[in-house]
Amino acid sequence: MTTPMPSAESLKAFEEDLNQIRDEALAKVGKEDADYIRRVVLVQRVLDLGGRAVMVAGFYHWAFWVLGVAMLGIAKIINNMEIGHNIMHGQYDFMNDPHLNSLKYDWDGACSGGSWRRTHNFEHHTYTNVIGKDRDFGYDVLRLSDDVEWKPLYRMQFLRYLNMTLMFQWAVAFHELHGYILRNMRNKREGKAPTDNSELKADFYGKALKVLFRDYLFFPGLVAIFLGWPMFWMIFWGNMAANVIRNIWAATIIYCGHFTGNVHTFAEKECEGESRGQWYYRQILGSSNFEGPRLLHIMSGHLSRQVEHHLFPDMPSYRYNEVAQKVRAACARHGVPYNTGSFGGQYFSVIGRILKYSRKPKAQTQTPAAA
Amino acid sequence: MNGQIAQPETTLSRFHTWLAQSLVNNNEFFAYFEPFIRLAMPAWSTVGVRSRVMKVHSETGDVYSLVIRPGRRWKNFSAGQHVQISAELNGTLYTRTFSISTSPDYFRKTGLIELSIRSKPDGRVTPMLKEHFAKGGVCTLSDAGGDFLLPEGNEPLLLIAGGSGITPFRSMMNQLSSNSLRDVHLLFYIRNSSNALFRQELDRIAELHPNLKVTFINTEAEGQVCEEHLLRYCPDVADRIAMVCGPTPMIQGTRNLLSELGLPADQIRFEYFGAAPIEMEMTGEKSFVRFKTSGIATTTTPDEQMSLLDLAEKQGLTPQHGCRIGVCYQCVCTKESGVVFNTRTGQYSDTGKEDIQLCISVAASDLELNI
Numbered sequence: 163m164t165t166p167m168p169s170a171e172s173l174k175a176f177e178e179d180l181n182q183i184r185d186e187a188l189a190k191v192g193k194e195d196a197d198y199i200r201r202v203v204l205v206q207r208v209l210d211l212g213g214r215a216v217m218v219a220g221f222y223h224w225a226f227w228v229l230g231v232a233m234l235g236i237a238k239i240i241n242n243m244e245i246g247h248n249i250m251h252g253q254y255d256f257m258n259d260p261h262l263n264s265l266k267y268d269w270d271g272a273c274s275g276g277s278w279r280r281t282h283n284f285e286h287h288t289y290t291n292v293i294g295k296d297r298d299f300g301y302d303v304l305r306l307s308d309d310v311e312w313k314p315l316y317r318m319q320f321l322r323y324l325n326m327t328l329m330f331q332w333a334v335a336f337h338e339l340h341g342y343i344l345r346n347m348r349n350k351r352e353g354k355a356p357t358d359n360s361e362l363k364a365d366f367y368g369k370a371l372k373v374l375f376r377d378y379l380f381f382p383g384l385v386a387i388f389l390g391w392p393m394f395w396m397i398f399w400g401n402m403a404a405n406v407i408r409n410i411w412a413a414t415i416i417y418c419g420h421f422t423g424n425v426h427t428f429a430e431k432e433c434e435g436e437s438r439g440q441w442y443y444r445q446i447l448g449s450s451n452f453e454g455p456r457l458l459h460i461m462s463g464h465l466s467r468q469v470e471h472h473l474f475p476d477m478p479s480y481r482y483n484e485v486a487q488k489v490r491a492a493c494a495r496h497g498v499p500y501n502t503g504s505f506g507g508q509y510f511s512v513i514g515r516i517l518k519y520s521r522k523p524k525a526q527t528q529t530p531a532a533a
Numbered sequence: 534m535n536g537q538i539a540q541p542e543t544t545l546s547r548f549h550t551w552l553a554q555s556l557v558n559n560n561e562f563f564a565y566f567e568p569f570i571r572l573a574m575p576a577w578s579t580v581g582v583r584s585r586v587m588k589v590h591s592e593t594g595d596v597y598s599l600v601i602r603p604g605r606r607w608k609n610f611s612a613g614q615h616v617q618i619s620a621e622l623n624g625t626l627y628t629r630t631f632s633i634s635t636s637p638d639y640f641r642k643t644g645l646i647e648l649s650i651r652s653k654p655d656g657r658v659t660p661m662l663k664e665h666f667a668k669g670g671v672c673t674l675s676d677a678g679g680d681f682l683l684p685e686g687n688e689p690l691l692l693i694a695g696g697s698g699i700t701p702f703r704s705m706m707n708q709l710s711s712n713s714l715r716d717v718h719l720l721f722y723i724r725n726s727s728n729a730l731f732r733q734e735l736d737r738i739a740e741l742h743p744n745l746k747v748t749f750i751n752t753e754a755e756g757q758v759c760e761e762h763l764l765r766y767c768p769d770v771a772d773r774i775a776m777v778c779g780p781t782p783m784i785q786g787t788r789n790l791l792s793e794l795g796l797p798a799d800q801i802r803f804e805y806f807g808a809a810p811i812e813m814e815m816t817g818e819k820s821f822v823r824f825k826t827s828g829i830a831t832t833t834t835p836d837e838q839m840s841l842l843d844l845a846e847k848q849g850l851t852p853q854h855g856c857r858i859g860v861c862y863q864c865v866c867t868k869e870s871g872v873v874f875n876t877r878t879g880q881y882s883d884t885g886k887e888d889i890q891l892c893i894s895v896a897a898s899d900l901e902l903n904i
Contacts, residue, residue, distance in 0.1 A: 188878070196624030204568040241558075252862040258626040258887055260580060261564045264862045265888070268558045279863055284855035372555035380556065475860055 164293060164309060165426040165447060170437035176496040177439030183488045184474050187481045195478040196257050202244050202460070203262075209237035210270075217400045218385055221393060231400045235407030236461075241270045242412055243463025248479045250279060255476075272335035274369040277362070281338045287475050291420065291448030292428045297341055299420065299427065301326070301333065305519045307427050312523055319520040330409035331373075339366050377401040411461075414509060419468035422450040423511040424501050443498060445472035450501035451486070452508045459483060469500065581619060581673035582607040586666040587645065594728040596697060597663050598634065598649045603674055610646075610677030612636055612708040613701040613804075617675035618648060622661045628885055629658055632700040632778075632804075633677065634731075636707035649730070651697045657883055681804035683708070684774050689716035691767055693758065693787055695779020696722070699730050701804065702778065709745060710738045718746045718767050722779065725753050758787045763794065771795045777803040820896040824850060824904045825869060833896050841873065842891035845904055852891055852904050859893035866891050871900035 210233075217230025246269030248254065254262045261267075268275040281297070289295035293309040300306045304323060305316045326333045342359040349356050378398055386394035426447040433444065449468040459466045459482075467482035470489055477485070493500040503511070550560050557565035563579045570577045577583050582604040591597050599618070610616070610633055619628040634649040652659045666672070683705055684690070692702045702719055709717055723729040729749055739747040748766050755762070763770050771794055777787045784803050791801050822844060823830040829848050833839070842864055845852050855861035859877045865888050873882045873894040881897055882889060891904075 185878075191624070193624040196621075200568065200571075204572075207565070207568050250862075252865065252890075255862075255865070255888055256625055258628075261559065261567060263888065265865045268554065270558055279861065280855065284861035284863060287860050288855070288858070372551070376555045476862070 163307075163427075164429040164432070167428065167432040167436065167440055168443065170440055173437065173439030173443055173496075176492065176498065177437065177442060179492045179496070180442050180473060180489065181438075183485055183492065184477065187474075187477060187485050191256060191478055191481065195254070195480045196259075198480045199245070199249075199254050199257075199262065199478070202240060206237050206240040206245060209233045209240070213237055213404070214381060217397060218389070218393070220396050220400070221389060227396065227400055231403045231407070234401070234404035235411075238270055238404055238408035239411050239461060242408060243415065243465065244460055244479065245269070245463075246271070247463050247465075250275060251283060252476045253478045256478075270373070272331045272370055272373050273337070274335070274365050277335070277338045277365055281341075283475070287472065289433070290445055290472060291426065292430050292433055292444075294430050295433075297337070301337060302340060302344060303333075304421075304516060306421055306515055307519060308523060309427055310519075312519075316520050317522075320516060323516050327410055327413040328406060330413040331405065333413075335366060335370065338362060377405065415462045415465050417512045418452055418505070418508045419449055419465050421512045421515055422501060422503075422508050423515050424499070425450055442473055445469070446489075446493065446498055446500065448472065450503075450508060452503060452505045454505050456483075458505065466505075469502075576621065576671040576673065578619075578673050581617070581675050584672055584674045586670050586672050588669055589663055589666050592649060593730050593732070595652045595654075596649055596730055597652060598647045599662070599666060601646050601648065601672065601674070602644055603646060607674055608676055609640065610637060611682050612704040613681045613683060614677040614679045615681075615701075616646075616648070616677045618662075619673040619675075620662060620665060620670070622658070622665055627658050627661075627883070629662075632679075632704070634700040634703045636704050636711065638708055638711045649697065649700045649703070658885070679804070681776070681778070681802060684802070687715055689769070689773045690718070691770055691773040691775045692717065692719040693775065693777045693779070694719065694721045695758075695783040696724070697730065698777075698779030698783075698804075700778075702776075703731050703734070706735065706738050706745060706747075710742050714744050716744050718748070718773070720748050720750060720758075720762070720766060722750050722752050722758060722783070724751075726751055758783060758790060760790055760794065763790065774800050774802065777801070820871075821899040822896050823899075823901045824848065825901055826904055838895050840876070840892050841889075841894045841896065841900075841902065844896070845891065845902075850904055854892060857892045859890055862890065864891040865889065867903040869901035869903060871896070872898040873900065 213230045213233030213235075215230070216226050216233060218226075220227030220230065246267065249262050249267045250264050250269075252264035255264050264279075286296055286298040291299050293299065293307070300310065303326060304319050305312065339359060339362045342357055342362060346356040346359070378401065381401065382394040382397040385397045428444055428448070433440075436444070446469050449472045451469050452466050454466060464479035464482045465471060467479075467486050470477075470482045470485050471479070473489065474485070490500050490502075492498075502508075553560055553562050556562075559565060561579060563570075567577065567579055574583060584601055584603045584607065587600045587602055589597055589599055601618075613632070615630050615632045617628050617630050619626055621627075631648040631650055633646050635645070635647040640646050650659055650662065652663055654660065681701055692705070694702050699721060702721075706717070706719060709715060719735070721729065721735070726749070732749070735747045739745055750762060750766075767773070770791075775787075775791050775796060777784050777791075779787075788801055788803060792798070820833045821830065822833060822841070824845060827850055829850065831844065831848055833844060839847075840857075842852060842854055842857065852866060853863050855863035857864075867886065868882070868889045869886055870884065872884050873889055874880075874897045875882065875890075875893055876895060877893045882894070884898075891902075
C-alpha cells in the first residue's frame, strides 16, 4: 500500500538540514570533480578500444576473446552508468565542456538521449514511486506492490524479470514508446483518438539502427575484411556478450535502487503541492542504497547511493559518498527510515519482492467469485 | 566557444555525422579521441585553437595584457577584431571575448598577439585569468571575428575611445603606423592623466607619423564627450568617418552628437565594448531579454519576477521543458550573455556564454538566449 505523507511543517527542519548538506557539497565542486570524471572517461575509452582490439586476438587463443569481451562489457557499463547517466542528469554541466554536457551527450545504448531525459530525468525523478505516475516502478511489466491489480499473467513475472534483465537496453529504449502504445490501447477501448507517436518511433528506430550497425555489422565486418569470414561471427557474438554483461549489471543495479523489499510507494493525490521537505521524504523512502568498496560505487555509477542521487540528482556523483554519511545522520536525527544494506542482501530482497507480488493476493482468494 | 561555422548539410556530411553517432556516440569523431589527445597536449579541444599564453604584463591601473602565441591552425586577423579566449579555471571552462590590442603586422613578425583586459575587482573571471596565467599556460582561442574594422579606402578617420575601449584602436594605430599615410585623429578619453593606457606608445606613434594625431582628453578636468570637444579638437569632424568604442552610455551619447553634427549613419561606426563582463551592473531595474533564435525580445519588470521559462512561454515560445522545478534538465538552454539568478541555489550566474536551466532562472541583467 502507498505510504501516507507527513505534514510539510513536521518536515521543515529536515528540509533545512538536507539543504545545508547540499549547499556544503556544491560549494566544494570544482577541479577535483572535473578531473575525476575526465579520468573515468579516459579509462572508459581505453577499455572500449582495448576490448575491441583484444577480442580480435581471439583467433590466436580463445582467452583473448574472453578478456576482450570482459573489457568491452566493463567499458559499456562505465559509459552508461558513471558517465552517461550522470552527465545526462547535468551533474557535470558546471564544467561547461561541450562533450560532457547534459543535453548534448549520448551514450552507448539503444535508448536515445532525448527519450531518456524525458522518461528518466522527468517522469521518474519527479514522480518517484508515485503509483500511476512513475512508470519506472515496475515498467508496466512487473507487479511490485499491491497497488497494481493482480492478474494470472503475473504468476510468470519472474521469467519476465529474467528476460528484461538480459534485454535491458532494449527495455529502456522501448519504455517511452511502450507507454504511448499502452495509452493508445486504452484510448481505443474508450473510443478516443490515438496520440501520435510517429516521432517516438522514428527516434527509437533511428537510435536502434545506429547501435545495431556498430556492434553487429561494422566492427564484425571490418575485422572479417582483414581476417576472414569466421571472424565476423566471433566479433558478432563477442559484442553481443558484452552487451548482455552490461544489460545484466545495469538492470541489477537499478532494481536494487528502487525495488528492494522496504521501498515505499506513494499515492498521486498525496504528492500534489508537496513541499521540498515532503519531496525529500518521498525520494528517501522510494530509494535504497547498498554498501561496498569504492570500485563497486564507481561501477554502479554511484547508484549505490541511490538515496543521495534522488535527493540531489544534479550533484556530481563524485560527491555522493561524502554526502551519504551526512544524509544518513540527518535521517537518524529526524526519524526518517534510511534503506541500505549489502549488495547481495539488497539483491535478494528485490528477488523476494518480485516473487511475493507474483503470487495471487490472499484477500482476493477469500472473496467469493463475483456473480 | 564558437569555432564551428554552420556548413550546409550534404549527403556526405549527414552520413559522416550518422557514422560518428553510431560508432562513437558523438557528432564528431575527434570528440571520442579528445581524452587521448589531451594526454599529449593538455587542454587540447575540438573547438577553437590550442594556444599558449606566454606571459602577463600589467599595463596602467587595473589593466593587464595577456601575451599569446596562437596555435598554428589560427588564422590571421584584421585590426579592430576580437577573439574569444577560453580557459579552465577550477574545473570550469570560461569563455570571454576581448579585442586584440596589437596589430596584424606585429603578429606577422613575432607570431604573438595581445589581449588587454580590465580586471574588475568584483568580477569573477578577469582577476582569475590574470592569476591563472601569471606563469603562462594553455588557452583556447576562437578565430578572430567582428566587423569593427578600418574602413576601406583612404578617407580621413576620427577614432573616439573611452577607457579600455582603446584596445581595438591600439591595434589600428599600430597597423596604420607601419604602412599608411591616411589622415587619422584619435581622441582618447581618460579618467586622469595617470591611467592613460598605452600613452607612451601612442605618443611615439604620433611623433613619428605626422598623419596620425593623438589627443588625450582628461574627463575629470574636461568632462565627457561633447560638441565643443569635437569641434575644438577636430574641426573637420563632419568630413571624417567616425569610429567609437567605449562604455555603452559613452557610445550612445557620442553617436547622437555625431549625427547632430551632420554625419550620416554610414559614417559612424561603433563597437559596444567588452563582451558584457566588464560593463554589467546588477540593478533592480528592468531587464531586456532577447530570444535570439526566434527573434523575439521583451522586457521584465522587477516587481513581477518570473522564470525565463514562464517569460518565454508568455511570448508564445515553447522551449522544451519538463518538471519546472530544476530537476530534469530538459529546459537547459544556452545563454549567450547576461546574468541570471538561480532560484534554487540562490546564486547569480556568470556573465558569459553558458548553459542554464530556464525553469529556475530569473533575469538579473539584460540577457540574450538561444531560443
